[in-house]
Amino acid sequence: SKDENGVSQVVLRSPRGASARISLHGGQVRSWKNERGEELLFTSSKAIFKPPAAVRGGIPICFPQFGNRGSLEQHGFARNRMWVVDENPPPLQSTDHSSGNAFIDLLRKSSDDDMKSWPHRYELRLRVILSVDGYLTLISRIRNVNCKPFSFSFAYHTYFSVSDIRQEIHLNDSEVRVEGLETLDYLDNLCNRERFTEQGDALTFESEVDRVYLSSSDAVAVFDHEKKRTFVIRKEGLPDVVVWNPWEKKSKAIADFGDDEYKHMLCVDAAAIEKPITLKPGEEWTGRVDLSVTASLY
Numbered sequence: 297s298k299d300e301n302g303v304s305q306v307v308l309r310s311p312r313g314a315s316a317r318i319s320l321h322g323g324q325v326r327s328w329k330n331e332r333g334e335e336l337l338f339t340s341s342k343a344i345f346k347p348p349a350a351v352r353g354g355i356p357i358c359f360p361q362f363g364n365r366g367s368l369e370q371h372g373f374a375r376n377r378m379w380v381v382d383e384n385p386p387p388l389q390s391t392d393h394s395s396g397n398a399f400i401d402l403l404r405k406s407s408d409d410d411m412k413s414w415p416h417r418y419e420l421r422l423r424v425i426l427s428v429d430g431y432l433t434l435i436s437r438i439r440n441v442n443c444k445p446f447s448f449s450f451a452y453h454t455y456f457s458v459s460d461i462r463q464e465i466h467l468n469d470s471e472v473r474v475e476g477l478e479t480l481d482y483l484d485n486l487c488n489r490e491r492f493t494e495q496g497d498a499l500t501f502e503s504e505v506d507r508v509y510l511s512s513s514d515a516v517a518v519f520d521h522e523k524k525r526t527f528v529i530r531k532e533g534l535p536d537v538v539v540w541n542p543w544e545k546k547s548k549a550i551a552d553f554g555d556d557e558y559k560h561m562l563c564v565d566a567a568a569i570e571k572p573i574t575l576k577p578g579e580e581w582t583g584r585v586d587l588s589v590t591a592s593l594y
């Protein structure tokens with residue numbers, strides 16, 4: 297099918313009615329719905345769907361740069377460019393296509409345009425799998441098809457939809473919180489990337505957050521009491537976790553984002569940022585994230 301701007305997109309469906317929609321613009325997951333048809337990812341009502349800008353919401357892919365840590369455009373170019381369906385996908389692992397799983401393979405190869413700002417030949421393959429249970433897996437494989445090494449950073453910039461992130465409106469533990477980042481060091485983008493250590497038991501939200509948690513364990517959970525929903529983010533090859541919410545003031549400065557929408561989104565990204573990945577010619581890197589959602593255990 298086509299998206300809002302006429303760009304091809306692919307819809308995956310589970311036998312029990314969960315779905316995921318992926319656009320060739322950016323190789324971006326645009327929608328992920330559970331079996332009840334409820335949208336699990338946030339997309340801004342002000343999102344601009346016209347390429348080349350990345351769409352505000354879903355799961356944009358940040359490659360080969362995260363944020364403005366380098367000379368490239370913010371979050372790299374992969375999210376802005378057109379991808380194709382991969383005609384020559386990597387072999388399936390037995391777990392990828394266990395019966396009932398739906399999947400699609402996309403590909404982005406370095407173009408002359410990419411080469412102008414980043415003179416390296418790469419192939420970026422993305423497999424998106426929707427399992428029978430309605431869980432979402434993204435596997436990215438990046439290959440150096442050049443004759444010299446290159447380095448990059450990477451993130452699955454995942455916009456989760458949440459009930460209301462503001463701690464102040466909730467009582468006791470009725471809130472949105474993130475677990476799995478306790479005691480970790482993080483770089484705070486709001487303080488010149490200074491390094492701090494997380495002191496809290498769980499992360500709750502009362503102001504702007506823009507952090508890169510370093511070398512996290514392989515599972516991080518987002519609890520949403522009001523929606524009675526828990527997201528679990530499992531990851532491989534992606535040591536860092538970005539947590540971002542622009543809050544009230546910053547929201548107003550983002551053109552493709554509604555002034556009040558910060559209440560209903562939270563980005564928690566599986567990422568490789570602090571230590572860039574280096575690939576020698578012919579080498580390949582794999583970064584995988586598994587997103588599951590369950591009724592909360594409250």
Ligand code: BG6
Nearest residue numbers: 363370371453485506507538540
């Ligand atoms: C986050 C960054 O991941 O993405 C923030 O940590 C940034 O600093 C945000 O503002 C949104 O970026 P963009 O380019 O999609 O507006």
